[in-house]
Amino acid sequence: MRFWRRTGGCVVSVSAKAVMGLVLALGSASAVMALDLQFSTPGAPDDLRAALRQNSVTVTAADNPETTTQELLAAALADYSRLLATLYDAGYYGGRISLRLNGREAATIALLDAPETLSSVEISVEPGPVFTFGKAELAPLAKHTKLPEGFRPGAVAQVSVIQEAVSAGIEGWRQTGHAKAAVGTQALSADHRKSLLDAAITIAPGERLRFGQMEMTGYERMNPRRLAKIAGFPTGEWFDPDDLDEVRQRLRRTGIFNAVSLVESDTVSPENTLDATLTVAEAPLRRLGFGAELASFDGLDLSAYWLHRNLFGGGARLRVDGAIEGIGGSNGGMDYSLGARIDRPATLGADTSAFVEAEIYRAHEADYISTGARLGFGLEHIFNPRLTGSAALSYGWQDVEDEGGDTTRYSSLALPVGLIWDNRDSVLDATSGYFGELTATPFVGFNNTGTGAQIKGDFRAYRAFGDTKRLTLAGRLQFGKVFGSDLAETPRDYLFFSGGGGTVRGQPYQSLGVDVLDGGTLRTGGTEFLAFSTELRTRITPTIGLVAFYDAGHVSDPGVASDFEDWHAGAGLGLRYLTGIGPIRLDIAQPVSGDTGEGTQIYIGIGQAF
Incomplete structure (x- = not known):
C-alpha cells in the first residue's frame, strides 16, 4: 500500500511497509531535546484546526520529552495519512500537507538517515476549499432504509457521511434477511474546479438466507444442551441481525459468562442457510x-x-x-x-x-x-x-x-x-x-x-x-x-x-x-x-x-x-x-x-x- 500526498509543491510517495521497516530496523535512538514545534493551518476554521491538531500523532510525540528522533520520524510519516483523513472527513479534498523535521520534508528523509538530533518540527496544513456533494446516489435500497440527512446533493461531502450511508444501506438489506449484502460498485470523483464530489455506489444484496446451525465452543462446566436452550438460536428462521443480538443478551444476562461471542459464518450453505459459531468464556462459579x-x-x-x-x-x-x-x-x-x-x-x-x-x-x-x-x-x-x-x-x-x-x-x-x-x-x-x-x-x-x-x-x-x-x-x-x-x-x-x-x-x-x-x-x-x-x-x-x-x-x-x-x-x-x-x-x-x-x-x- 502506498500513500500519495501533495506537499509543498511536490508529490511524495510514502510506503507503509517502509515505515514499519524503519521502526524495526533502527535500534538505538536519540532523544529529542528543546524541540520547537510550529503548527499552522492557514485558511482553516477553528473546529478543523482543533481536529487536525488533536489527530496529529506528531504533536503528541513532540509533547513527550522522552520521544526519540526515530519515533518522531515514524509519527511524522504516519501523520500524512491521518491528517489527510481528517481533511476528507471534514469535506476538504484539495488540501496540501507538509511535515518538516529540521527543515526537511519528513517523507523525503531516507529510512536509515534519521537525524541524530531534532530542534524543530513544522506542520503546515492548507485545507483548500470545502467540497459539497454534486451527486449522492446509493442503490438499490431495502424498504424502510433511512440514509443520513447529510448524504444529498449540496451537503458537505464528508467521508464519514458516505461511510454512514453505505452502512445504513447494507444494514437495511441485512434486516430483511440478506445477510451477505455488500458494496457492489463505487465511483467517487472530485471536481476540483467546482469543489464538488460525486458519489455513486451500488449495493449487492445477495440471496435471502435462513439461520442454519450454531456451533458452540469454550464451555467447560456448562451442559451443552442447556447452553443451546438458553441461547435460543433461531434455526430455520429468516436471518435477522437483531436475533443474533438477542442470543448474545440472553447468555450475558445469566451472569454465567465473562465473554460471549457469536460470529456469522463466512460461507453460505447450499441450502441458503447461514451457520454461526458461539464462543463463551465462563465466569468463576x-x-x-x-x-x-x-x-x-x-x-x-x-x-x-x-x-x-x-x-x-x-x-x-x-x-x-x-x-x-x-x-x-x-x-x-x-x-x-x-x-x-x-x-x-x-x-x-x-x-x-x-x-x-x-x-x-x-x-x-x-x-x-x-x-x-x-x-x-x-x-x-x-x-x-x-x-x-x-x-x-x-x-x-x-x-x-x-x-x-x-x-x-x-x-x-x-x-x-x-x-x-x-x-x-x-x-x-x-x-x-x-x-x-x-x-x-x-x-x-x-x-x-x-x-x-x-x-x-x-x-x-x-x-x-x-x-x-x-x-x-x-x-x-x-x-x-x-x-x-x-x-x-x-x-x-x-x-x-x-x-x-x-x-x-x-x-x-x-x-x-x-x-x-x-x-x-x-x-x-x-x-x-x-x-x-x-x-x-x-x-x-x-x-x-x-x-x-x-x-x-x-x-x-x-x-x-x-x-x-x-x-x-x-x-x-x-x-x-x-x-x-x-x-x-x-x-x-x-x-x-x-x-x-x-x-x-x-x-x-x-x-x-x-
Missing part, C-alpha cells in the same frame, strides 16, 4: 458481595449475599441474601432477614425463566415486633430489553406482637404480578430515561387474615441539560393501596409507612403511619400511600457532585380519621463522590412539614437515592 447504608436516626444497615452462578451445570443461579438493619438506631430495634432464591433460565422458552424463593425475617418496629416467613415460586418473562414481566404464587405467615404483648398471626396465599420498564442510561447514576415498576398482589387470607389485593407503583424520570450533561433533574413518584381487606385484617407487610431514605429523607424511618384505638393507641401502617421526590444534581468536577432534594409522603386509611394534612416532608443537600461502581452518597436532610421529624437526618450509601 461463586461470588460474594456486601453493602452498607448509614442513617443518623435509623442506624446502620448491613447486607451481604453469596452467589453460585451455574448450579448443577444447567445455568441455574442460587443467591443467598442476609441483612441486619437498624444497628444502633433510635427507632425500634434491629431487624434480621435471611433469604434464598434459585433462578433457572430458559424454562418455558428462551426468554422465560422460573424461580423459587424463600425468606425468614424478624423486624423490631417502634410499636410492634414481627416474625414471619415466605415461600414462593413463579415465572419471569423478558418481552424486550426494556420490559420484563413476572407472576408468582407465594404463601406467607407473620406473627405480630404489639406493645401490650398480644400476638396476631396473619397468613395468606398471594399471586403477585408485576411489570418493570427500564430504559435508563445507568442503574446507579441515571441522567436520562425512565423507570417504572407496577405490581398487583391479590391475596387470600386464612384465619384472622382478610382477603383483598395490594397495588403499588414506583415511577422515576431523569433528564440532563447542556452539552456536557452536568445538570440532571430527577423525579420519583411512589403510590400504593390495599383493596378489600380491613386495616386490622391486612398483613403488616402489605401496609404502607413513610419516612426514611427510601421515601422521605429528613423524617425518621417509618415515622408516618396511622393510629388506631385498640385498648390504647396503636400505630400501624396505612392502606393508602403516596410519596414524591425531586432532585437537582450537578457535577462540580469529574468526581464530585452536589444534590439538592425535596421529599414528601402521605399515609392514610379510609377507616381511620385522617385528612389531606397527614403529610410530612423533608429537604436537604447531598454530596456525591463518583466512582466506577456508582456514586458514594452523603445526604443531610431536615424535616420541612409534619410532626414526625426529629431534627437533622444523615444518610450514607452507594448509588443515587433513586
Whole structure:
C-alpha cells in the first residue's frame, strides 16, 4: 500500500511497509531535546484546526520529552495519512500537507538517515476549499432504509457521511434477511474546479438466507444442551441481525459468562442457510458481595449475599441474601432477614425463566415486633430489553406482637404480578430515561387474615441539560393501596409507612403511619400511600457532585380519621463522590412539614437515592 500526498509543491510517495521497516530496523535512538514545534493551518476554521491538531500523532510525540528522533520520524510519516483523513472527513479534498523535521520534508528523509538530533518540527496544513456533494446516489435500497440527512446533493461531502450511508444501506438489506449484502460498485470523483464530489455506489444484496446451525465452543462446566436452550438460536428462521443480538443478551444476562461471542459464518450453505459459531468464556462459579447504608436516626444497615452462578451445570443461579438493619438506631430495634432464591433460565422458552424463593425475617418496629416467613415460586418473562414481566404464587405467615404483648398471626396465599420498564442510561447514576415498576398482589387470607389485593407503583424520570450533561433533574413518584381487606385484617407487610431514605429523607424511618384505638393507641401502617421526590444534581468536577432534594409522603386509611394534612416532608443537600461502581452518597436532610421529624437526618450509601 502506498500513500500519495501533495506537499509543498511536490508529490511524495510514502510506503507503509517502509515505515514499519524503519521502526524495526533502527535500534538505538536519540532523544529529542528543546524541540520547537510550529503548527499552522492557514485558511482553516477553528473546529478543523482543533481536529487536525488533536489527530496529529506528531504533536503528541513532540509533547513527550522522552520521544526519540526515530519515533518522531515514524509519527511524522504516519501523520500524512491521518491528517489527510481528517481533511476528507471534514469535506476538504484539495488540501496540501507538509511535515518538516529540521527543515526537511519528513517523507523525503531516507529510512536509515534519521537525524541524530531534532530542534524543530513544522506542520503546515492548507485545507483548500470545502467540497459539497454534486451527486449522492446509493442503490438499490431495502424498504424502510433511512440514509443520513447529510448524504444529498449540496451537503458537505464528508467521508464519514458516505461511510454512514453505505452502512445504513447494507444494514437495511441485512434486516430483511440478506445477510451477505455488500458494496457492489463505487465511483467517487472530485471536481476540483467546482469543489464538488460525486458519489455513486451500488449495493449487492445477495440471496435471502435462513439461520442454519450454531456451533458452540469454550464451555467447560456448562451442559451443552442447556447452553443451546438458553441461547435460543433461531434455526430455520429468516436471518435477522437483531436475533443474533438477542442470543448474545440472553447468555450475558445469566451472569454465567465473562465473554460471549457469536460470529456469522463466512460461507453460505447450499441450502441458503447461514451457520454461526458461539464462543463463551465462563465466569468463576461463586461470588460474594456486601453493602452498607448509614442513617443518623435509623442506624446502620448491613447486607451481604453469596452467589453460585451455574448450579448443577444447567445455568441455574442460587443467591443467598442476609441483612441486619437498624444497628444502633433510635427507632425500634434491629431487624434480621435471611433469604434464598434459585433462578433457572430458559424454562418455558428462551426468554422465560422460573424461580423459587424463600425468606425468614424478624423486624423490631417502634410499636410492634414481627416474625414471619415466605415461600414462593413463579415465572419471569423478558418481552424486550426494556420490559420484563413476572407472576408468582407465594404463601406467607407473620406473627405480630404489639406493645401490650398480644400476638396476631396473619397468613395468606398471594399471586403477585408485576411489570418493570427500564430504559435508563445507568442503574446507579441515571441522567436520562425512565423507570417504572407496577405490581398487583391479590391475596387470600386464612384465619384472622382478610382477603383483598395490594397495588403499588414506583415511577422515576431523569433528564440532563447542556452539552456536557452536568445538570440532571430527577423525579420519583411512589403510590400504593390495599383493596378489600380491613386495616386490622391486612398483613403488616402489605401496609404502607413513610419516612426514611427510601421515601422521605429528613423524617425518621417509618415515622408516618396511622393510629388506631385498640385498648390504647396503636400505630400501624396505612392502606393508602403516596410519596414524591425531586432532585437537582450537578457535577462540580469529574468526581464530585452536589444534590439538592425535596421529599414528601402521605399515609392514610379510609377507616381511620385522617385528612389531606397527614403529610410530612423533608429537604436537604447531598454530596456525591463518583466512582466506577456508582456514586458514594452523603445526604443531610431536615424535616420541612409534619410532626414526625426529629431534627437533622444523615444518610450514607452507594448509588443515587433513586
